[in-house]
Amino acid sequence: MNSLQQTLKPFKWNPNPNPTRILTPKTQINPIKLQSSSSSPSPSPSPSSAGRIKRTVLTKEGRTKLNISPDRDFYAYPRFVTHVDNNFIDTLTSVYRDRLSPDCEILDLMSSWVSHLPKEVKYKRVVGHGLNAQELAKNPRLDYFVVKDLNQDHKFEFENASFDAVLCTVSVQYLQEPEKVFAEVFRLLRPGGVFIVSFSNRMFYEKAIGAWREGTGYGRVQLVVQYFQCVDGFTEPEVVRKLADGAMGDGSVFEWIKGVLGLLSGSDPFYAVIAYKNFKPIYD
Numbered sequence: 001m002n003s004l005q006q007t008l009k010p011f012k013w014n015p016n017p018n019p020t021r022i023l024t025p026k027t028q029i030n031p032i033k034l035q036s037s038s039s040s041p042s043p044s045p046s047p048s049s050a051g052r053i054k055r056t057v058l059t060k061e062g063r064t065k066l067n068i069s070p071d072r073d074f075y076a077y078p079r080f081v082t083h084v085d086n087n088f089i090d091t092l093t094s095v096y097r098d099r100l101s102p103d104c105e106i107l108d109l110m111s112s113w114v115s116h117l118p119k120e121v122k123y124k125r126v127v128g129h130g131l132n133a134q135e136l137a138k139n140p141r142l143d144y145f146v147v148k149d150l151n152q153d154h155k156f157e158f159e160n161a162s163f164d165a166v167l168c169t170v171s172v173q174y175l176q177e178p179e180k181v182f183a184e185v186f187r188l189l190r191p192g193g194v195f196i197v198s199f200s201n202r203m204f205y206e207k208a209i210g211a212w213r214e215g216t217g218y219g220r221v222q223l224v225v226q227y228f229q230c231v232d233g234f235t236e237p238e239v240v241r242k243l244a245d246g247a248m249g250d251g252s253v254f255e256w257i258k259g260v261l262g263l264l265s266g267s268d269p270f271y272a273v274i275a276y277k278n279f280k281p282i283y284d
Contacts, residue, residue: 051182051183051186051187051231051232051233051234052183052231052232052233053179053180053183053230053231053232054229054230054231054232055230056179056230057178057179057223057226057227057230058178058179058209058211059211061210062209062210062211063176063177063209063210063211064176064209064210065176065206065207065208065209065210066205066206066207066213067206067207070149070152071131071149071151071152071174071207072131072149074204074207077132084170084200084202084268085267085268087242087267087268087270088200088268088269088270089116091242091270092116092169092198092270092272093116093117093118095196095198095240095272095274096116096117096118096167096196097118097121099165099194099196099274100117100121100123100164100165100194101164102121102122102123102124103123103124104123104124104163104164104165105123105124105125105126105127105162105163105164105165106123106125106126106127106163106164106165106166106167107127107129107158107162107163107165107166107167107188108126108127108128108129108141108142108167108169109129109166109167109168109171109185110129110130110131110150110168110169110171110172110174111128111129111130111135111136111139111142111145111167111169112130112132112135112136112139113135113136113138113139114139114141115128115139115141115142115167115169116169117141123141125143126141126142126143127142127143127144127145127146127163128141128142128144128145128146129145129146129147129148129156130145130147131147131148131149132147133145133147150175150177150181151174151175151176151177154177154180154181154184155184156184156188158188160187160188161187161188161189161190161191161193162188162190163188163189163190163193164189164190164192164193164194165189165193165194165195165196166185166188166189166193166194166195166196167195167196167198168195168196168197168198169198169199170198170199170200170202171199172197172199172224172227173199173203173208173209173212173220174203174204174207174208174209175209176209178227179227179230179231182195182227182228182230182231182234183231186231186233186234186277189277190277191277191278191279192276192277192278192279192280192281193276193277194274194275194276194277195228195234195274195275195276195277196272196274197224197227197272197273197274198270198271198272199220199224199271199272200268200269200270200271201217201268201269202268211223217269217271220271221239221241221271221273224237224271224273225237225239225273228273228275233277233278234275234276234277235275235276235277235278235279235280236275237273237274237275238273238274238275239271239272239273239274240270240271240272240273240274241269241270241271241272242269242270243269243270
């Protein structure tokens with residue numbers, strides 16, 4: 001947990017005052033206007049519309065944080081550190097290499113100064129999102145980025161079906177309205193697009209929601225699975241686990257015991273929950 005608390009020496013900096021303005025490291029780009037929608041909900045959304053939220057997952061208590069100050073204040077200063085160990089990063093990069101094609105357009109949700117994408121792969125477009133403009137500007141994989149607090153505003157100013165893939169790395173634990181965010185991701189994805197949510201056992205404890213703080217590794221996996229399942233249109237979520245001994249998890253009781261031992265030894269367990277919009281593509 002100590003590595004999570006590392007920061008650079010603070011310095012004076014004014015964060016982007018407009019939470020929905022799209023930026024590049026050198027210039028500003030005007031945001032794409034969001035298509036207008038009817039005020040009355042549609043009972044059966046089309047593949048390009050926002051996913052219908054079938055049910056809520058979290059209770060009011062489950063959404064609460066110990067530190068209730070604005071998240072933008074908490075992330076006002078950059079943290080140029082990695083929040084997981086090298087084994088986790090290597091596993092995540094392998095998942096990306098396997099699931100993402102070079103011609104895809106990617107939204108890196110709740111990103112930072114690194115995206116962990118395979119270095120040898122050049123993607124068509126990578127758009128970043130986060131709360132600290134300095135971290136995002138340092139990320140070499142981003143073509144441009146947007147600064148926004150998803151706990152204040154979950155809507156993006158991108159048109160429907162703008163991306164082939166959305167990524168969320170070690171950050172899902174901070175979402176207080178995950179149902180709405182996952183529905184917005186559904187809107188942004190093209191049919192057959194993939195949403196990859198990865199996490200470990202680390203967190204900023206005071207900024208993680210109650211349901212996450214009080215959960216176990218197994219419980220957190222099931223929580224993210226429910227986030228997918230509460231939105232109409234996602235495929236059945238797939239779970240990828242890699243625990244401390246390096247073996248891919250099979251969901252057994254013994255697996256979780258080994259996982260606990262891994263946590264005690266200081267190793268970072270790897271969890272990813274993956275689902276697709278409408279259908280999972282099949283490639284030859």
